[in-house]
Amino acid sequence: MSETLANLSSETRQFPPPEQLAADANVKADAYDEAAADRLAFWAKQAERLTWAKKWEQILDWSNPPFAKWFVGGELNIAYNCVDRHVEAGRGDKVAIHWEGEPGDTRTITYAELLKLVSQAANTLTDLGIGAGDRVAIYMPMIPEAAVAMLACARIGATHSVVFGGFSVDALATRIKDADAKLVITADGGYRRGKPSALKPTVDEAVAQSPSIENVLVVRRTGQEVAWTGKDKWWHETVEQASPEHKAQAFDSEHPLFILYTSGTTGKPKGILHTTGGYLTQTSYTHNAVFDLKPETDVYWCTADIGWVTGHSYIVYGPLSNGATQVMYEGTPDTPGRDRFWQIVDKYKVSLLYTAPTLIRTMMKWGDDIPAGYDLSSLRVLGSVGEPINPEAWMWYRENIGRNRTPIVDTWWQTETGAVMISPLPGVTATKPGSAMTALPGITADVVDDQAQSVPNGGGGFLVLRDPWPSMLRTIWGDDKRFIDTYWSRFGAGAGSSDEGWIYFAGDGAKKDDDGAIWLLGRVDDVMLVSGHNISTTEVESALVSHPSVAEAAVVGATDPTTGQAIVAFVIPRGNVDTSGDAGEQLNVDLRNHVAKTLGPIAKPRQIMLVPELPKTRSGKIMRRLLKDVAEHRSLGDVTTLQDSAVMDLISAGMKTTK
Ligand code: PRX
Numbered sequence: 001m002s003e004t005l006a007n008l009s010s011e012t013r014q015f016p017p018p019e020q021l022a023a024d025a026n027v028k029a030d031a032y033d034e035a036a037a038d039r040l041a042f043w044a045k046q047a048e049r050l051t052w053a054k055k056w057e058q059i060l061d062w063s064n065p066p067f068a069k070w071f072v073g074g075e076l077n078i079a080y081n082c083v084d085r086h087v088e089a090g091r092g093d094k095v096a097i098h099w100e101g102e103p104g105d106t107r108t109i110t111y112a113e114l115l116k117l118v119s120q121a122a123n124t125l126t127d128l129g130i131g132a133g134d135r136v137a138i139y140m141p142m143i144p145e146a147a148v149a150m151l152a153c154a155r156i157g158a159t160h161s162v163v164f165g166g167f168s169v170d171a172l173a174t175r176i177k178d179a180d181a182k183l184v185i186t187a188d189g190g191y192r193r194g195k196p197s198a199l200k201p202t203v204d205e206a207v208a209q210s211p212s213i214e215n216v217l218v219v220r221r222t223g224q225e226v227a228w229t230g231k232d233k234w235w236h237e238t239v240e241q242a243s244p245e246h247k248a249q250a251f252d253s254e255h256p257l258f259i260l261y262t263s264g265t266t267g268k269p270k271g272i273l274h275t276t277g278g279y280l281t282q283t284s285y286t287h288n289a290v291f292d293l294k295p296e297t298d299v300y301w302c303t304a305d306i307g308w309v310t311g312h313s314y315i316v317y318g319p320l321s322n323g324a325t326q327v328m329y330e331g332t333p334d335t336p337g338r339d340r341f342w343q344i345v346d347k348y349k350v351s352l353l354y355t356a357p358t359l360i361r362t363m364m365k366w367g368d369d370i371p372a373g374y375d376l377s378s379l380r381v382l383g384s385v386g387e388p389i390n391p392e393a394w395m396w397y398r399e400n401i402g403r404n405r406t407p408i409v410d411t412w413w414q415t416e417t418g419a420v421m422i423s424p425l426p427g428v429t430a431t432k433p434g435s436a437m438t439a440l441p442g443i444t445a446d447v448v449d450d451q452a453q454s455v456p457n458g459g460g461g462f463l464v465l466r467d468p469w470p471s472m473l474r475t476i477w478g479d480d481k482r483f484i485d486t487y488w489s490r491f492g493a494g495a496g497s498s499d500e501g502w503i504y505f506a507g508d509g510a511k512k513d514d515d516g517a518i519w520l521l522g523r524v525d526d527v528m529l530v531s532g533h534n535i536s537t538t539e540v541e542s543a544l545v546s547h548p549s550v551a552e553a554a555v556v557g558a559t560d561p562t563t564g565q566a567i568v569a570f571v572i573p574r575g576n577v578d579t580s581g582d583a584g585e586q587l588n589v590d591l592r593n594h595v596a597k598t599l600g601p602i603a604k605p606r607q608i609m610l611v612p613e614l615p616k617t618r619s620g621k622i623m624r625r626l627l628k629d630v631a632e633h634r635s636l637g638d639v640t641t642l643q644d645s646a647v648m649d650l651i652s653a654g655m656k657t658t659k
Pocket of ligand 1: 262311385386387412413415507508523529532
């Protein structure tokens, strides 16, 4: 970490906002003062952006920390706020979604059409016996029906659990079981890398293991052959035949909206629970503030998948609650060619683009001449999310995509925070390449040392959030204790020192520079960030040891120029396993595929090292720090606590001989 810190402190470039953008910005510098003067009043004002059926009686109830209640007593319907009210205000003909399929087919969906689809889907869900509080799993490609399904659940008060379409049978089944879901909404498949990629067979296998599922609703996207079971219903034979009339009923501000699973430091993923009023308030406010959204003229495009929190907050709830016009793209950035993104920006005149550092670095690798061939003059604000963006990638984004004109907003947040927490404001902040800068108005972020003491400017430590915020997670589904242990027990009152207040531990390392700007330094726990996705070392280790040839495994995230971190596994084969020559190579391939099959392709290790031993402390704890040194080709750090220091020589020797 010290090397990173030293590099970052030498970064002196700074980019003030363009004058015109600053003058016309939705949010100006006074927002910080306003929020600092009265944080709760500030958030109450932002909640007024929404249409409430019944106004709240109390802004925040923090009498039972860390269990927060926001806008207590208030009632609203999320789908009404995202769809109906725009139609009622005469904006029914405005385009909500410009959808671009990977093969080049397109759909244009206005807010009036979206209202019809969401109402029909809500009626169908009700017909299938889904009511308020029931859980619905959504396992979909990036097609408009994915957003419709989420909004239909929200409309009837059902809690959705979207599972990323790239996840395996096991991952889907675990999530269905944990939430006790009654329905799965899926598709036959979606297009990826130029061909149909099936989803239904994964659902069939997962449903076979999940007795709670009563029905499966299937959208026909690719037309590929699908097996059919007694639980299956076609979307076009149900939803598309249903009545388009549906009156949205209001729900309590704290009604559960969705569960989204994220990797933890132990094997089982954590079901992060978000609720209604506070979540929509903060996603709506931040989408407006951070992107400076002008709903009448902007075309917004977030390249995330709906299976991640970015897709929830900044494809569905934030943009639609603001009445935005947005692009939604089904496929991969290199199909049919590596210019696909820039072709889309040019075609739809995208003005606000939100993407991830891993994609920016990939585009950098592909070459400057690819974006140079396109008219990108429509772009006004560029966003980044998911992992730290290194200054080189930031500068490349600014120069080659923003053409040195557009501000970059590097937005730090998490599945748990629900919405952006630390980010520049495009009309206010003079940005520094690689820094997420400062907490948004109404948010208190800090960097603290081991003792929860705020570090001075120039210092590094742990990123924490000091005050509750509207879109904060409310708990881990079914596991309040784990919620407290994971996020609230490291520092402050949750750790037992009652005078310190409750302090949220984000699990990220960070530094404050001399001006107090925040630089994120990656995870400090056992979670790896691979292409911006959270994957826990324990999950991959469990997948490896479930293979019959593996005795023991240790996994680390190694710095990778494209994906941020890459998964590197050290595996001790069982005694009877032949690892010589071709057999060893084959085992390596089998193990990588085994992990991909168990957890999904994104968890496939970049590299597996077959080793005779793992470095352990005298108490038997694996010293991942040393393995990380090996994986990153560094000289070894302190090995004095190793039980047997010769182990590292064995491993390093093994490294040189294994690919
Ligand atoms: O380590 C931080 C990193 O992503 C983690 C959260 O991952 P997830 O819950 O999957 O949500 C990703 C999308 C919001 C954080 O703990 N992270 C996210 N954004 C940034 C970031 N790290 C540095 N800079 C960012 N802008």
